[in-house]
Amino acid sequence: MNRRTWKMPSWLPIDPYILALVGTVALAAVLPASGPAAPVANGFSAGAVALLFFLYGARLSTREALDGFRNWxxxxTVLACTFVVFPLLGLGARVFVPFLLTPQLYHGLxxxxxxxxxxxxxxAFTSIARGNVPAAIVAGSFSSLAGIVITPLLAAGLLGGEGVGFSADxxxxxxxxxLAPFLAGQLLRRWTGGFMARHKTILKVVDRGSILLVVYTAFSEGVVAGIWHQVTVVRLLELLVVEALMLAVMLLLTWQGARRLGFGRNDRVAIQFAGSKKSLTxxxxxxxxxxxxxxxxxxLPLMLFHQMQLMVCAVIAKRRSRDPEARDPEQRTLLVGGSAPAAEAEASRAAGA
Incomplete structure (x- = not known):
């Protein structure tokens, strides 16, 4: 008797990892880490995140990153979309308070x-759409590094007066x-790079497991503090509407704005996918x-936006791959490495991250 491995139906546009996130939230609601268990969970969560960014540093090729900076x-442009245009949209979304958003959900948005x-x-989506993959690698990595400093500073300026506990500490x-684990990963990459290449599946489990642990810890604290009585299903649906509008605006601005700035088709693909997304990690x-x-x-707004951006960008990437001016598969192979089908499969697996 042959055993079949259950897989998510291809027609169901939900990332299985999102189901794992939802399950983690449900677990925190039923069995939150409280009392003596809370500091233990927080400690494991902090360690998991440090490990996660160490692995990011160990994976990123320093030479590849330096070469990519030539397309400054x-x-x-991606940094401006991420840290200038997006925050301006967020400030503009204040008009939806309190009609569609509660003050707490607006702060999250x-x-x-x-x-x-x-x-x-x-x-992943840049590869599927046959865009400039090296540019997407550097743009995403540089944005993540810059965000370690820029995001807290922006939060201090825009949210500091609204209950966010920002300080120099x-x-x-x-x-x-x-940042420190990332830099440590870069310094040790010479000795750890081979291990990373040989154990991609295990490292992906570590990646996602780390995020699930952070989600469990954060939502446990929320359950213990009793803040879930502040959210209703109607409010969540209204939040989704606002986020859908925001995503549509960013997708349009990144594509048409890059065209106005004179970027070629493959660069516009990288700008659209790197400039319209937000990192759950x-x-x-x-x-x-x-x-x-x-x-x-x-x-909560970030988790919902994360799933939405994956669903929408998956559709757009497939359509972009059929553009008449899309890069030939052989040319993509030179950028991604290996055969074109293999690169496409690897990109599809990464799309859930």
Whole structure:
């Protein structure tokens, strides 16, 4: 008798990892880490995030990153979209308070607009759409690094007067938890690079397991603090409407704005996917430091936006791949490495990150 491995139906546009996140939230609601268990969970969560960013540093090729900086106009454009245009949209979303958003959900929405771009999914969708993959690699990585400093500073300026516990200690804690492990990974890459290449599946489990642990810790604190009585299903649906509008605006601005700036088609693909996304990986640990017990409400808009951007960008990437001016598969192979089908499969696996 042959055993079949169950897989998510291809027609179901939900990332299985999002289901794991939802399950983690449900677990925190039923069995939150409280009392003596809370500091233990927080300690494991901080260690998992440090490990996560160490692995990011160990994976990124320093030479590849330095070569990618030659396209400085593209990277400045992505940074402007991430840390200038997005925050302006977030400030503009204040008009929806209190009609569509509660003040707490608005703070989370504004925080979502301040976090850096993604790395894996930006690369994956750029590859599927036959765009400039090396540019997406550097743009996503540079955005994540810059966000370690820029995001807390923006949060201090835009949210500092609205209950966010920002201080110099918060910035130092974020630097120690995110930047220091990343730099350590870069320094040790010479000795760890081979191991990383041979154990990609195991490392992906570590990646996602770390985020699930952060989610569990943050939502446990929210359950213990009793803040979930502040959210209703109607409010969540209204939040989704606002986020859908925001994502549509960013996708349009990144594509048409890059065209106006004179970028070629493949660079525009990288700008659109790197400039319109927000990183769950970077945002969660920052929120836990900045918001404390309120972190669960603060990251809720980010978690919803994360799933939405994956669903929408998957459709756009497939359509972009059929553009008449799209890069030939053989040319993509030179950028991604290996055969074109293999690169496409690897990109599809990474898209859930």
């Amino acid at each position: 106009r593209l990277h400045l 504004l925080f979502l607009c301040l976090v850096p771009s993604t790395i894996q999914s930006s690369i 918060s910035l130092i804690q974020i630097l120690l938890q995110l 970077s945002g969660l640990p920052m929120a836990s430091v900045l918001f404390g017990p309120q972190a669960s409400l603060a990251v």
